[in-house]
Amino acid sequence: MSAPANEATALLADIGGTNARFALLSAGGTSPLVKLKVAEHALSYDALSAALETLSGESQRPPAAAVLAFAGPVSAERAQMTNSGWEARSDELCKRFGFRSVRLMNDYAALALGLDRLTEEDRLTIGPPLPSPGGALAVIGPGSGLGVAAFMPTESHPQVLVGEGGHSTMAATDDVEAQVLAFLRGHHSHVSAERLLSGPGLTNIHQALSNLEGTVVEAVDPAEITHRGIQGSDALCRRTLQVFCAFLGSFAGSMALCYGAQGGVYLGGGILPRFPEFLAGSDFRRRFEDKGRLSGYLARIPTWLITQPDAAFAGLTVAARQLLGAPDHISAGLR
Numbered sequence: 001m002s003a004p005a006n007e008a009t010a011l012l013a014d015i016g017g018t019n020a021r022f023a024l025l026s027a028g029g030t031s032p033l034v035k036l037k038v039a040e041h042a043l044s045y046d047a048l049s050a051a052l053e054t055l056s057g058e059s060q061r062p063p064a065a066a067v068l069a070f071a072g073p074v075s076a077e078r079a080q081m082t083n084s085g086w087e088a089r090s091d092e093l094c095k096r097f098g099f100r101s102v103r104l105m106n107d108y109a110a111l112a113l114g115l116d117r118l119t120e121e122d123r124l125t126i127g128p129p130l131p132s133p134g135g136a137l138a139v140i141g142p143g144s145g146l147g148v149a150a151f152m153p154t155e156s157h158p159q160v161l162v163g164e165g166g167h168s169t170m171a172a173t174d175d176v177e178a179q180v181l182a183f184l185r186g187h188h189s190h191v192s193a194e195r196l197l198s199g200p201g202l203t204n205i206h207q208a209l210s211n212l213e214g215t216v217v218e219a220v221d222p223a224e225i226t227h228r229g230i231q232g233s234d235a236l237c238r239r240t241l242q243v244f245c246a247f248l249g250s251f252a253g254s255m256a257l258c259y260g261a262q263g264g265v266y267l268g269g270g271i272l273p274r275f276p277e278f279l280a281g282s283d284f285r286r287r288f289e290d291k292g293r294l295s296g297y298l299a300r301i302p303t304w305l306i307t308q309p310d311a312a313f314a315g316l317t318v319a320a321r322q323l324l325g326a327p328d329h330i331s332a333g334l335r
Contacts, residue, residue, distance in 0.1 A: 010065040010320040011052065011099070014312040015044070016107060017071050017083040017144025018270065022051035023313060024063060025320050031055060033310060044070075044079075044086040045096055052097065062098035067320045069110035069312060071145060073164065079104045083144050103323050107312060108147035109162040111268055112139050114314025115151045116158070118266075122308035124276055126267065127285035130302040138261035139306075140165075140252055141269030142201065146194040150259040160315075165255060166194040173250050173287065176212070180243065183208040196247050199271060202226065205247075206240045222271070230275050245279055249287030253298050257291065264302040268311065276305055 010025040020038055024031040034051045041047040052062075072082035079088045090102040115137045137151040146166030152159040170193045172178040184191045184204055195204055199222040206225050210217050217236060220228075228234035229241035248267075256265050265288075272279055289298045 009063060009324060010067055011048075011055075011063045011097075012313060012316040012320060013048070013051070013066070013068040014107060014110060014310070014316065015047075015068065015070045015081070015086070016270070017081070020047050020051070021310060021313075022048075022055060024055050025317060030313060030317065033313075038081075038084050038086065044081075044088045045092070047086075048093075048097065064099070065101045065103070065320060065323050066093060066097070066099045067103045067105065067110075067316050067323060068093075069105040069107040069316060071107045071143075071147065074104050074106045074109075076104065101323055103319055105316075105319060106147075106149070106162045108139060108141065108149035108268075109160045110315040110319065111141070111147070111312045112137070112149035112151045112160045112162065112315065113158070113318050114311060114316075115139060115266055116153065117314045117318075118304075118306065118308065118311060122306065122311060123266070123304040124280070124307050126280050126303045126305050127288070130300065132264050132302055133262055133300070135263040136259055136261045137263045137266065138252075138255050138259045139266040139268050140197075140248075140255055141267065141306075142197045142199070142248065142271045143269035144199055146192075146197045146201075147269065148255060150255075150261060153263075161259065165258075166197070167192045169193075170196055170247070171250070171254075173246070173290070176243065177247065179212050180205060180208040183211055193247075193251050196244070197251060202240060202244060202271075205243050206236065209236060209239055209243065226271070226274050230278055241275065241278060242282060245282035245284045246287050249282075249284035250290070252284070252303065253288040253291050256288070256298060256301055257294060262301055264304060267303065267305045272305055273307060273309070276307070279305065 012023045014021045020036045022034045034054045036047050070079035072080050077090050093102045139149055141147045148165030149162040170191055172181050181191050202222040202225045225237045228237035252265050289295050
C-alpha cells in the first residue's frame with residue numbers, strides 16, 4: 001500500500017552498479033518503485049533529484065529521512081561506488097534535499113537486514129530441501145560486482161556484518177579452474193572472486209575457456225553468454241555457465257564457513273534469476289558441500305535463490321524505522 005507523498009517519512013534507495021531503485025516510505029507502506037539507470041546520471045545527487053521529482057509529485061515537503069544503500073564501501077559520512085564512480089556524502093544530502101537525517105548503507109547490508117523477512121514465495125530452494133535450524137544467514141550476489149554480507153540474529157537487536165568479501169582471492173578446485181585463474185592472472189595483478197562471479201566475470205571465464213581450447217571467438221557480452229548457454233546453441237557459452245556455477249558453489253561454501261551461516265545461504269544479484277533451472281541442475285550444490293572434513297557441516301545448510309527482485313527494500317524499511325525511532329511494524333510493501 002502506498003500513501004500520499006506529503007506523508008512520506010523516508011526516501012529508500014537500493015543503488016547497484018547498473019540500476020538504482022527508489023521508493024518513499026510512509027505510515028501506509030512503500031510507494032511504487034522508481035527505477036533509473038546508473039549510467040544515465042553523472043552524479044548520485046542527479047539520480048536522487050530525478051527520483052524525488054517522480055515520487056513526490058507536487059509535494060514540496062522533503063521526506064524527513066533517507067536510507068540509501070550503495071554498491072561499494074560505505075561509512076557513516078560517505079558512500080563510494082566501486083564500479084560506477086558515484087559517491088554520496090550525508091552532509092551534502094541533507095544540504096541539497098532537506099533531509100533531517102541520513103543513513104548510508106552498503107547494498108548488501110540492506111539486503112541482509114531483511115533476509116529473515118523473506119518467505120517461500122520470495123525464494124527458490126537450490127539443492128535438497130532442508131529445514132533451517134536458525135542462526136546466522138549469509139547472502140552473496142553476482143551482479144555488476146559481487147556482494148557479500150551476513151545477518152546475525154540476536155534476542156534484542158539483529159546485527160548485519162558486511163565487508164568486501166567479493167574482492168577476496170579466488171581459489172581453484174580442479175585443473176580447469178586452475179587454468180582459468182592462470183589465464184586471468186596474466187591480465188590482472190589480483191584475481192578476486194568478483195573477477196569470475198559477476199557480469200564481467202562471465203566474459204572473463206568465456207575468454208579463458210576459449211584460450212584453453214585454442215579457439216578464437218568474438219567478444220560476447222554477459223547477457224549473450226547467458227542466453228546462448230541456456231538455449232544450448234553455443235557449447236562454449238554453456239560451458240562458461242557450468243564453470244561459473246561451480247566457482248559460485250565453492251565460494252558460497254567458503255562464505256558459509258566464514259560466517260558460520262548455519263541458518264542458510266541466500267543467492268542474490270541480478271544474474272542468477274535469469275537461469276534458476278540451470279543453476280539448480282549445475283554443480284553448485286555439490287561444490288558448496290565439497291569442503292573435505294567440513295562437508296557434513298555444509299550438507300545441513302540450506303541454500304536459496306532470492307526470486308523477489310526488490311528484496312533489499314525489506315531491509316531498507318527496517319533501517320528506516322530504526323533511524324526514525326519508530327516501531328518496526330510497517331510492511332516492506334514489495335508486492
